[in-house]
Amino acid sequence: MDISKHDQEFIKKKNKNMVLDIIKSSRPISRAKIAKLTSMSATSVGRIVNDLCQIGLVKETEQYSSGVGRKATMLDIDAGSVLTIGVEMDKGVIKIGIVDFDGHIIAENKLTKLYHLDDPVKVARELSEYIQELIDHNEIVISKIIGIGIGVPGIIDMDKGTIVFSSQLGWENVNFAALVESHLHIPTVIDNDLKVKALGETYYGFVKGSKRAVLLGFGSGVGSALVIDGTVYRGESNIAGEIGHSTVDPNGMLCECGKRGCLQTYIADFTIIQEANKVKPITSIKEIFDSAHNNETWAVQIIDRACTYIAITVSNVVCMYNPDTIILGGHLIEQHVEMLETVKQKINQFIWGPFNGTYKLVSSKLQSNAVIIGAATLALQQRLDHEM
Ligand SMILES: [Zn+2]
16 A cells, blocks of 8 residues: 555544544534534535445434524434444453443343363354354344454454463464354454453543543553554554563562563562462452451551552653553452542652643543453444445
8 A cells, every 4th residue: 555545544534533423422413514513525524424324323313403493414323223242351251242332231241151261262162152142132133243342361463363372361372353253254353451441441431532541450460551542552563551561670579471570560469469478368459458447557558559559650651651541440449449549649759740730540430341342342443444
């Protein structure tokens, strides 16, 4: 593809997204109003609207337009006309949701058993059977489903649809998207779970419409994802944002990656539990929080230290990207909302003056549904880009 063709494609995509966003946020709306808001010609708006009508996403409704009083054809979104399926895969659990254009989960299912984790071929077959069951059970018209998105923890080659490496699943070089597609014959995309989660939060979460948002995830590991103008920043190998393995102290604790003093060795839940075990036998984060609520000094200190490192991470990310929004997610934060306030207080110690007041720090809105909704959003994005 030569440069000018590439530029044309980019502009076409940008204009289409702009028109779709306007219809979505100001519906019902007339073609003339869209042309006015976008400064595009009536012909260009008409062409884009026709494409959107053709795939069923936009529908015409006969209504009076406001002000002038004469009848105009208004445009509205038919959120249920186009559906995508979002899948979250993690160690021992798969969650499936059928999601409409407004980001609502209209049907869902969760699998915790019947799971041959060691065999990706069997897992793909089982997952496909469960998706088909969910479609049938809810009497969904299959032609409405335009894509499947799958979020997986690990390193993903999105272009090839391959799980390059996932320590949680214990898989290496598995072309999982193709396996699922061979059963259901629905275009399937796969991506890192945190990246799709960030996408979901940017489209449907507290920071809808944010131009530069970073999602930070704290749980069994530590990771981040940057979303710029609605698109996930991937880096050269789709592993941008793996901050859990950035070095904090070269003489620090040994990390699962083989290096010493990685950021995640200070905040990931297994290291917090390890720390607690120096004082007394502890098996869960919950027990540490329970002890902290009973004012046991050791537990208060461990949680305080985790909050300090989370605040440092936020400050570092602010310095690196200058985002308008930072979303804190991951089960460590989501299950202990009080941490957000402590982190907010601690940030003042670390943040560099010029960054004060430049960003919002919020918790995840979609919480445990974020990966499903984000994966479905990715599938929708891919299909819309492909179709038009
Ligand atoms: Zn590491």
